[in-house]
Amino acid sequence: MQKLSAELEKRLGSAVESMPAFPKSVQRVLELTRDINCRPKDLIEVIEKDPVITIKVLKVVNSAYYSLPNKITSINQAVVYLGVNTLKNLALSFSTIGILPRQNGAGFDIQHYLVSSLVTANVTRSLCAKFAMDVDQNDAYITGLLLDFGKVVFAQFMPDEFNRALKLSEEYNMPLHKAEEAVIGTDHTLVGARLAKRWQFPNSLVNCIAGHHGPEYPTPLAQCLHVADLIAERLGYDSKGKISARGEVEALHVRFGGDLDKVIRELGDTTKIIEEALQFSQAGA
Numbered sequence: 001m002q003k004l005s006a007e008l009e010k011r012l013g014s015a016v017e018s019m020p021a022f023p024k025s026v027q028r029v030l031e032l033t034r035d036i037n038c039r040p041k042d043l044i045e046v047i048e049k050d051p052v053i054t055i056k057v058l059k060v061v062n063s064a065y066y067s068l069p070n071k072i073t074s075i076n077q078a079v080v081y082l083g084v085n086t087l088k089n090l091a092l093s094f095s096t097i098g099i100l101p102r103q104n105g106a107g108f109d110i111q112h113y114l115v116s117s118l119v120t121a122n123v124t125r126s127l128c129a130k131f132a133m134d135v136d137q138n139d140a141y142i143t144g145l146l147l148d149f150g151k152v153v154f155a156q157f158m159p160d161e162f163n164r165a166l167k168l169s170e171e172y173n174m175p176l177h178k179a180e181e182a183v184i185g186t187d188h189t190l191v192g193a194r195l196a197k198r199w200q201f202p203n204s205l206v207n208c209i210a211g212h213h214g215p216e217y218p219t220p221l222a223q224c225l226h227v228a229d230l231i232a233e234r235l236g237y238d239s240k241g242k243i244s245a246r247g248e249v250e251a252l253h254v255r256f257g258g259d260l261d262k263v264i265r266e267l268g269d270t271t272k273i274i275e276e277a278l279q280f281s282q283a284g285a
Helices: 006-018 024-033 040-048 051-061 075-082 084-099 110-131 137-146 149-157 159-171 176-183 188-198 203-210 220-234 245-252 260-266 270-284
Strands: none
Touching: 006 149, 006 188, 024 040, 024 084, 024 137, 040 051, 040 075, 040 084, 051 075, 051 084, 051 270, 075 084, 084 110, 084 137, 084 270, 110 137, 110 149, 110 220, 110 260, 110 270, 137 203, 137 220, 149 159, 149 188, 159 176, 176 188, 188 203, 203 220, 220 260
16 A cells, blocks of 8 residues: 555544544443343343434334334334344444435445445354354444445545546446555545544454455454455445455455355345345435
């Protein structure tokens, strides 16, 4: 990656600082779910204090997607049907959706990006459950969800440059992070990692975001994230970033056996992953 000029450092710092803070209620939810002694009651109490998230969770649980026989009217009831992990992921997803800008001057498709991020989060969690069982599935989902948030920062605060990078990537079939380096002087992995650090996520997650385009994937979570990126692209949800075939071979070589199609088959019915992502994105809008 190119050395950053003082002017670019200043612009990136200003952009990251201008992004909304991550909701304290969801930070508390994440803290609770990392505690093996966490009680569902504790989680419910935190979510119930956030009326926006509460309304959106109830919207999802009462949707046709779950087709429950009776209307759910409280978070306490919702956790019975959804489980703690799904409830936590809903809260995290809705908070992330709330931070996304409705419009941007770069012509970046925020709705497609959102669904892509939710798909990547679900795929990352599923990959870790099958291929890296020592990785916390909560961390897998969070990192997959926030993986490409640096693109949102570029779209919002460097729209002209990011638009040129998008066009360069499309015209020359170039990985987007390479086009960003050429046009902006850095890529979305750096600014995304800085934002995740500002939001006080663990260094292990920050490092995965910073290095998710390689060339090395030193941890099981990093490997699962890269393969999730490839699978999301294969499913049609790549959040406007092309990935090189060389990276695919490297990431799949040991842990995943070198066959992306086989890995996808082992995930089962991927339409469910997409349907859930679409449902979450619509409820969070």
